[in-house]
Amino acid sequence: MYWLLRAPPGTAADIAAALTTLEQSVKECSVCCDLTPDDPCARCRSTKRDESVVVVIEHPQDILAFERSGDYRGRYHVLHGAISPLDGVGPDALRIRPLLERLRQGRITEVVLATDPDVEGDATALYLARLLRPIGVRVTRIAHGISVGTEIEFADAASLTRAFENRREL
Secondary structure (H helix, E strand, O other): OHHHHHOOOOHHHHHHHHHHHHHHHOEEOOOOOOEEOOOOOHHHHOOOOEEEEEEEEOOOOHHHHHHHHOOOOEEEEEOOOOOEHHHOEOHHHOOHHHHHHHHHOOOOOEEEEOOOOOHHHHHHHHHHHHHHHHHOOEEEEOOOOOOOOOOHHHOOHHHHHHHHHOOOOO
16 A cells, blocks of 8 residues: 555556456456456467367466466366355356366366365365266366475475375386
């Protein structure tokens, strides 16, 4: 607030106008449910992305983490939350129906569940896995464990357990 009061005249009005424009120009992509100025979004329109693999994430900002890695070139699906009974959020509050519609088109062969590694994210991944398996699509979950660069002595018990459970052969 103090920064804004010391800013040059008109700064607060410029910020307010930008926020109003943002609210009016951003909409939900009808394919992946990401927030975008265009519908469908650029990722869904791209012919360079692998349309057979879809990473399911909780929030639009989670896409940025995958895009920063530069390794994933598939599609996304944004749930806009996670199942959280204590907060009154059930499966019907999430963007699951559009995901099922995409799967019915038959081009998707794998769904990667990349929900957060917490109670709500795990509950959501388990719910989706049980819902999607009968459809015949491959359902996978991103691995969890110790972050690269972390010393084992400083890792928490849950991360160590997950790292051990998700070990792979070398």
